[in-house]
Every structure is written in C-alpha cells, then in structure tokens.
Amino acid sequence: MDLQGQIIQYLATGLTLGSIYAMVGLGFTIIYNATGIINLAQGEFVMFGGLIMVFFTTTLGLPLFLSFFITLALTTGIGMLYERLFIHHPSKTAPLMTLLIITVAVSIFFRGIAMFIWGKEPYSLPHFSSPEPIIIGGAAILPQVFWILGLSLLAVILMNIFFNRTITGKAMSACAVNRVAASLVGIDVSKMVLLSFALSATLGALAGASITPIALMEYDRGPMLALKGFCAAVLGGLGFGTGAVVAGFLLGLIESFTTGFISSAFKEATALIILILVLFIKPSGIFGSAEVGKIKKI
Amino acid sequence: MGKNNYLKLLVMAAIIAVVPLIVSGDYHLSILVFMGINCMVVVGLSLLMGYAGQISLGHAAFFGIGAYSTGILTTQFGLSIYAAFLCGILFSSLVAVIIGIPALRLQGHYLAIATLGIGEIIYIIFNEMVGLTGGPSGLSNIPAFHVGGYPFSHSIQYYYLVWGALLVILWFSLNLIHSRVGRALKAMHGSEVAAGAMGINLSAYKIQIFVLSAIYASIAGSIYAHFVSFIAPNNFAFMNSIMFLMMGVVGGLHNIWGAVMGASLMTFLPEYLRVFKEFDILIYGAILLAILLFMPEGFLEGIPMLYRKYFKRGEA
C-alpha cells in the first residue's frame, strides 16, 4: 500500500470516527445552550439508537428504511420523556451541579434498562447498502462509511438551517443567550428545553443507528462516546454547534493519523493533549469567539 | 472552628470507636474501610466545590497517583511505606499545581475541563507505562500497611487507620473553613469581583484548596493500594471521578458533613443492593434519581427539609 493509499485510508477512518464524535458533540451543545446542563447521558442516546434499530430490523424483521425512522422517533421520545421526568421539575430549583449528576444517574438508569431488554451481548446490523468495500486510490472504504458521513453532514446542515432560518430555531438560540430575556419576549423556555432534548436524542439515535453495522452496539457503549463527544464540544468552544462538529471530525482525524504515523498507544493522549493546549492557549475553544466561549457557571 | 463542629467531631470519634464493637467480620469492616477512603476524597471535593466553587472532573486521577506512587515505590524500588506516601502526596500536589495555575486563572469552569483532560491523560499513562505500572493487568502484591514492623493483617487495623486519618482531615478542613482562607473563599463564592476588590488573592486561594483536595485524594489512594494490595487503571478512570462527584452531590456539597454522609451512603448502597442480583444497576439508578430529584441540595439538607415540608407544615 503506497503512502497515498494509506493517507486516504486514515482519512476515511478518521472521518468515520469523527462523524460520531461530531454528532455526540453537537448533541451536547444543543442541550448545553438551552439549559446550561452538560448531559452525560448523551452516549446513551447513541446506544438506544443502535439497539432499537436492531430490535426493529433483526428481531421484528421490518425493512431497514422503515425501522430507521421508527428508531429516530422512539429515541426522540425517550429524550423528551427524560427531560419531562428528570430535568423539567428540578431545573427550576436545583443547582446546575445537581443537574449534571442527575444526568449521570439517568445514564446509569438507561444502561440498566438496556441491559434488561437486550442483555450484555453486542448486536450487529446489516449494512445500509452493500457490505463490499469500494477501492479508492488503493484504500478500501465501506459504503457504510459514506452513509455515516452523509447522514451526519445532512444532520448538521439541517440543524444549521433550523437554528439560523426558522423562528423556533432562533427562539432556541435566544434561550441560549439569555433565558430571562427570552421568556420576557414571549418565548416558551420550557418548550425550548424540551425541544433541545428531543433534537439531541435524535442526533444520538442517528449516530447509533448508522455506526452499528460497522462498530456493533451493546448496552454500555455510552459513557465512552459521551466522553469523546464532550471533548469535541469543549474543543469547539462549548456552546458553539459548528465548532463542536468541526472539532469532532478533527478529533477523529487526530486519532486515526496518530495511530497511523506515531503509535496507536498514544492516539487518545495526543487528542487530549491538544485539547488541554487549546484550553490554555485559547480558552474559548478553537472556533469559539470570546463571547460565545464564556463558559456558563456549572 | 465553632463549638458545634468540635461536638460533631467528638460524636464522630465516639461512633468510630464504638462501631467495631457492633460490626464484626472482615467483610463488613472492609465496606467501612472503603467508605472511609471514599469519604476522604469527597471531603476534598466538597472543599473545592462547595467552598471554592470549582469543579474537578478528574479526581480519580489524584486518587490513582496516590495509589500508584505507593504501589510502584514500595514494590519496585523498595521504599518504605511512609516515604512512598509522602512521594504520592508530593507528586499529586505537583500535578495539581501544574493544572491549577493556568486553569484557575481563567474565569468560569476551565478547571472542570482541564481536570477531565489531565485525568484521562494520567489514566492513559497508567495503562501505557507497562514497565512501571504493570499496564492494564495492574500492579499486584503491594505490601500491607505497617507500623513499626507490625503489618496490618486485618481490616480492623485499616478501619482505625482510615477513619483516624479522616478525623484528622475533617479537623483540619473545618479549621480551614473557619479561618481567614475560609472566609475569603466564602466571600469569593458570593461575588468574585467584590472579593477581588477587597484585596483577596482569588487564584492563590483557589489553587491552595485545589492542591489540598488533591492531597486528600492521594492519601486515600495510598491507603486503598495497601488495603486491596492490587491496583489497575480501571479504578482511576473518568467514571470514577464522576462517582466521587456524585457522592458529594448526594450528600450535599455545601457542607463537609454532607460529603461524609454522601460518600458513606453511596459506598454502602451497592453492597446492600447485592440481594437484588442483576437488578441492582436499575434500582441503584432509580434510588439515585429519587434522591437527586427530591433532595436537590443533598441528603443532609434534604431530609430535614422534606421532614419539615410534610410533617410540620405549620411551623415551617
């Protein structure tokens, strides 16, 4: 394999990993903006996305396309239920620190539920299209990789349109800037918070359903993904959606190229050291402006 | 330190002395030892969060530094336990200063994110430096703690060691809270700007508290290593940091006693839930959620509050 082939291969791997981190990171950002909460149960949305999809495709035998949308809908429902049951009420009185820990408790609880429904074994899904790799410049790339990339890019573009072009999206952005002011101009903040959890869950489900064919899924995959996604969100400037997405891709690429050209033992360390350096040199994240980057008091 | 706190410390000392008369057996005493170890870490976190208003998402790393320092130095370099303990403390203070100085100068919660990153890096170091740490397979055969050549062979000795140390830590921390530093921190918690204007050197105090909490965690880690005699990187990963935070929040972060209660309850609960076999993760999560939802200020404040709310509506 020549150098060009290698680079294309690492690029493909990095982008695949990156798109997962990006979607989880974006999910973090959406909830953080609406509520100031760092939702550590974000990885569980991904897990539910994968496993619910397995249930409909493999167990019930529904067509892939149909079960994909059912999965998105159901996970979104889980996200909304989560907000109404565990966040809505305490968010009025509890300190943000308690809310953060509530999200941890929810993630433990979700894992418990998933363990009961699906057990501890990993599950796989059929590829969305052919499982045969396509050879590009000497590198072998699975069609599923294009699905993952395509779906995540689509999601990011839709989110961007939503936040910048629609009234509801703009209302949500307003909540992020100043909740009190937003409610004063007649925005239903409570509804916006609910919506943020719904969107975030949808993104998680999208990521989960699309990676399961290549990465499998089991009940306790969530925390790891949450950690990576959180790093992406911070690196991109917490609270800045596009930043989180770019940072997510960057993180994936760093991991993949470090593995290829330095050592796989240090792939995570390299990513983290970059994170820390960025924090100390440019605290608002790579893409965050000083204004957006001002971290809310947890 | 108020009279009230002296009384509480005395009560606690009495309880510590009496408990072994009621509780016996290696198993039960071991739970109490783990409880004390967790209390130490969480008391430090409580100082950092409840009083200095900073969050650490990487305290398991300091716990790990303590554990690995004593573990490595005693098994591979033949250092005495006390010297190893001290090295652990020095080492974790050093790391705390290195992270703390840049992070705490910044506004907001950069410490939270910086500790998260450093915590993960330290975890990777534990995993990758196989020659020293034994890598993911862990480091075993760490010698038992000993005093003057008498090794600790039973949990009861560790029980007294841990809870004795915790008493000292509590005494020190309570004194600190009621000293100049504590008052400065309290002012800072109210308003950083105002406190700064009064001439309080904010970042210096914050760093001191951060280092202190790292030292507590390191001591706890060293005791843990000698007690279990085996350590592996798993015990010092991100989720463990979150567990420590959770213990603090469940007990109530604004009070050191809350930290003690939270750590005790959260160590004890999983053992109690053993009877539920595999359902325990579900029940554990549910109990945790219930506590957090109904007592958002923590257990210590929450129970009297709920009590007043439901039983003494007239008086409250």
Add this chain to the structure above:
Amino acid sequence: MNHKKLSKISLITAFTLFFCLSLTGPAMAQGPIKIGFVASITGGASWLGQPEKDTALMVQEWINKEGGIKGVPVQIIIEDSKSDASQAVLATKKLIDGDKVVAIIGSSTSGESMAMASICEAAKIPMISMAAALQIVTPADEYKRIAGTIESPRVQRPWIFKTPQTDTSAVEAIYAHMKKKGITKVGIVTVSDGFGSAGRNELKRMAPKYNINLVADEVYGPKDADMTAQLTKIRTSGAQAVINWSIGPTQVIVTKNWKSLAMGMPLYQSHGFGNKKNIELAGGSAEGVIAPLGRLIGWEKLPKIHPQYKVLSRYATEYEKRTKSDVSTFGGHGYDGLYLAIDSIKAVGPDRTKVRDFLENDIKNWPGTGGVFNMSATDHTGLDLSAFEMIQVVKGDWAFAK
C-alpha cells in the same frame, strides 16, 4: 444549638445506627456445603460473567438433583464483581466471612482474580480463577524471574488455581501453526485491558522461541469503534499475518475491519474467540479466521472415545437447551472450576486444606471442558498446548485448521 442542627445530628446518628445494624448478620448455622462463585456479571467484562453465571446455576441444579455431595446439598453462592477489582475484593470477603464457603471460584478477569488471590491466600481458602493470566497462579518473584525469558514457572501460589488454558499455551499454539505455514513476520493488535495486555506480553515473550519477528505492535481501547487505522498500519509493516488479542465486541470489529480492508494475510484470534455468536456478529467477515480453541468448540466432531467427549457433550447440549444461546469457552471455565471443587470435596470432605491438597496432588487426567487437567505443585493450571485445537472458520462454522 438550634432545632435544625439538632435534627441534623440526630439524622447522622440514625444513619450510623442503620449502617451498623444492617452490617451485623446472624451467624451461619450448619447447612449445605457452600461454594463461592465470583463473576463479572455486570460491567465491562459482563461478556464473560453471564455464561459463567448461567453455568453455575446449571451445575448447582445438576449436583443437587444427583443428591448433592454424599447426601449433603450444595449451595453455589454467586456474587457479582461488576468487573471491578474492589467489588471483587468485597465479594470475596463476604463469601469467606459471611457465607463461610469451602472454596471460591472466580473471578472472570485477571485483574479481579489478582486482587482476590491475596485475600484467599491470607484466609487459606482454595481459589480457582476463571481468568487466563499466568500471573494469577504464579508468585510475583517467580513471575518476575521468568519475565523476558521463555521459561515456565517452577513454583505456584499454594492456594490459587485456575481453569483457563494459560495465554502462553494459546500463543504457542498460534506460533506453532504459523511456523508450520512458514510465517515469520507478524503484526499484533491487542486491546488495552487485562486480557489484551497479558496476551501482548506473552506474544512478545514467546516470539523468539518460534523465530517469529513482530513487525508491528498496535493497541486499541476496549470500547473503540473502529480499528481500521491499526490494521492499515500492520498492512504497511510487511507482516505476513495478523494476531488479534481481545474479547468482547472488539474482536468482532477487528474481524470486520480485517475483511473490509482485504488485507491479504490471515487473521489469528486468541482463545477468547470461541463463541459462535462471534461468527454470526461478523456477518460473513469471519470466514478464514484461525484461532486456538478448546475442544468445547466443535465437540461434535470429536471421536466418542475421546476422554473429554462425555463432559463436553453433556455440558454443551444442556447449556444450549437451558440458555438458548451458543456454548462459549468462558462458561466452560466456570464449569471446570466448579467441578474441580466439587470433585475435591467429594473425595476429601468440605475441609479447605484438604481440598487444596487434593486439587494440587490428585487432579490427574481429569477431563474438563477446557482440556484434560493434570495439576501439580509446579502447575496450578494443569493444561498444556494439547488442550488447544487450531480451528478455522469455514462456511460460517468451525472446522479444524489445516
């Protein structure tokens, strides 16, 4: 002291009392013979713990249906270590202290077993681990002595035994097969947990003995989603074969990645690959994968006179009937541990020291699921290379590798 503070103090006192009271259990009366069983039923290694637990429940049923041990019923007390060493320690202490068990089987992972071993040694209670690392049964000094050499240990920890084939044997089986195939340059990729790092250690240690040159040494995390980058690197290193050392979902992901890269070199997996579920999950990608597996996999193909045949056919058919899932080597490790303990107790009675002596001296030609055990003072595993068959995945099923 005002009212609020008083209520706080009373709260603390009540709390403490509650702890103390719930910590004092009643003393145990004479009853069934108790065997402790610690497994990683939940947490990261639950993959191992689940089949082990199912096996323990099944064995308990069997033995009591047969009338227990000399008429005394057997109780297997199962504890979950949550894949965490300190939980394993607590569970072990509970079993020794509260339940007063005769012997302890456990735990599923090497790390937990290491933590438990020192307690069992101090309490003088026989422990049979279900994890593979040689370190578990070998004293630290002895292990240090043989590290970096290709020697076997000369002493073992007196109270500690284990049932899985040692990593060393699995590695040697793979290397022997490679030697036969003329493979000399090998790339290894291992998971960064206890299982993977122990395997990596043995892979490096034994390579010179078989004239194998390790040209790449890559690692990945236990929850990583893609190992294409690691495999690509191995591909460029000039290796003639890849060895992957992991358990759980990652070994399937590596298989999928290996297939999608069309690497043009064989993939060897560790002895942890022995579960048909892996072939199923890999969805066709596992075709051609080679692994050293115990005879539990593909037992149907054994001649009926094989010493293990009876044990294997009973265990495999009953397990599959009971759990409706494919039999795995891990459950088998639990089975061997439990029956080693039960047979020893049958022979010498529920006496910890006698059971230990019996395990060390009298387990000879003992057929288990992992192989035919021959324990001795210098070998507390009792299995060698011959416990393994090189198995290859052919048309979605196991077949003996050529």
